[in-house]
Amino acid sequence: MRKETLTVRFNSEKLQAIRQYMRKKDADLNGELDSELQKLYEKYVPSAVREYIESRDFGEAAKHSET
Template identity: 65%
Template sequence: MRKATVQIQYDTEKLCAIRQYMGKNDIALDNELDDVMQKLYEKHVPAPVREYIESRDSRVQEKPKRPARPSSTAAANNEVNTTV
């Protein structure tokens, strides 16, 4: 799933304090914010919509990749090699 960037304004001193005390406990701020966003998503987005989004995401991940077409020079080299 593609990721978006969320930007907020927050009091600098409070943010420094959060980072300081989370760092003492080896807790990553990014991980905590991800958890909060997930809880907000689950709280506010109806279950059928979440299921739809998750099914779309899983279909995109399961979609087989088409093999790359050989370049014209590679195809030309194969023709030369097979005729030699």
């Protein structure tokens, strides 16, 4: 599946604080953001659409494994 880059504007002091305290807990900011985006996807995208997208991703993965 092709990935896109998402740009989000956020208060720099707050972001520094997040990074500082996540580092203390060995947490990964990108991993946490990915997880939250997945939750939003599951919350707002109808299941039929998710199934369609997943079936297309599976089809593309199968094409790449055949080559």
